[in-house]
Structures are given as structure tokens and as C-alpha cells.
Amino acid sequence: MSMHQRYALKPSRVALGFQFFSLLCITILLSFLLNIWLCILLLGLALLILKLFRKQSTVICLEQLDHDMWSLQQADCRVIQQVKVKKILNHSLYIVITFQNKEDPNLIIWCDQLSKQQWKSMQTRARLN
Template sequence: MLALIAIWIMFRRHKRVEYLQQLEQELWSIQYANDPKVYRVKIRQILNHGLYVVLYFEQSKHQSLVIWRDQVALLAWKRLLMRAKLQ
């Protein structure tokens, strides 16, 4: 029970992404839930783990982001996988 509470607290600490869009080759825009500001970020690395991908940003104020396959549309998922292969 205590472990579930700890996991829930850790999950609540992470910002949830409301919007992620590719602007240029490495420049992306990202907006977090409950934050009206849209940030422009550069992706340093994309790791493909099959069912999810991990995005690492160059800016230190933005934490790494895990995107699961069922969280995005099929076309967006294919674009993420293509970007991961190109790196």
C-alpha cells in the first residue's frame, strides 16, 4: 500500500504534456497541462523502446518525456519512430 502511494506521488510530480508539435528539424513546441505557455524545445535524443519512446531535451528545465504508443495518433507515432531511427 505504501509503495502505491509513493508511485502515485511520483506520478503527480511529473508535468503532463498537453501538446507536442514538430516545428522544424529539431525544434519542437511543447505545452504542459495547467500551463498556458507554449515552450520551444530542441530534442537532444529520441530512444525507441518498442511500446514507448523517450524524448530527451537540450534544455535542462524540461525533464525527459515518455510517450506511449496509445497516447498519440498513428501518424504522429510513425514520425517519432522515424526521428528515432535517423539519430
């Protein structure tokens, strides 16, 4: 397979940093509105929820089969899922891939999950889509 048809995804540090930064901003804003103990309780709850979301299965390989047909391989599953891509949106820091089937969650690919060459390839694919 060509490198423009197969994308091996690494874990994203940018996504984790973005989530922590957002959580920090929300906590700072809440500290002005609520008393300190309630703010600490909400921060603990938010960190627990963040940890649970980080444990969700992640896509480790994305491969184009046909024009709209792609295969997804998840980290915790040996079964390769076939999906039909509806749209690829480029948001500079990340790319969102939406699927035809509404039950399939959108896939977000952050800029540090791919090599520079593959990232440029994915951005070009988003422009053409």
C-alpha cells in the first residue's frame, strides 16, 4: 500500500495537552463562581471523566480501500472495521473524518499522530474531499 492510502496513527500528545488546558480554563473560571471545596470536587470529577475517556479504544490504522471505503483498526480489537467516509474536514491542528453510518463516531486525527509527509497527504485529501 502507498503511504497516501495507509495511515498508521500514534497516540497524540497535542490532544492530551488540549484536554488538560481546557480543563484548567474551566476550573479557573469555576473558581471565580463557586466556593473552593466545590471547585476541587468538580476538578476531581472532571479528571476522573477525562481518565475514562482516555481509556476508550483508539484507532491505530486507517487505510483507504476504495474512493469512499476505508478500513479502521482499533488498538484493542483484532477485527478490522470497514466504514464509508462522508466528509474529511481540515481544522489545521486536527482533521475530522465523518462517516456515512451515524452510529460510527467521528474520527479526530491530531497533527502529531502522523508523520509530516502523511499529515500533508491527509490535508490534501481533505481539500479534495
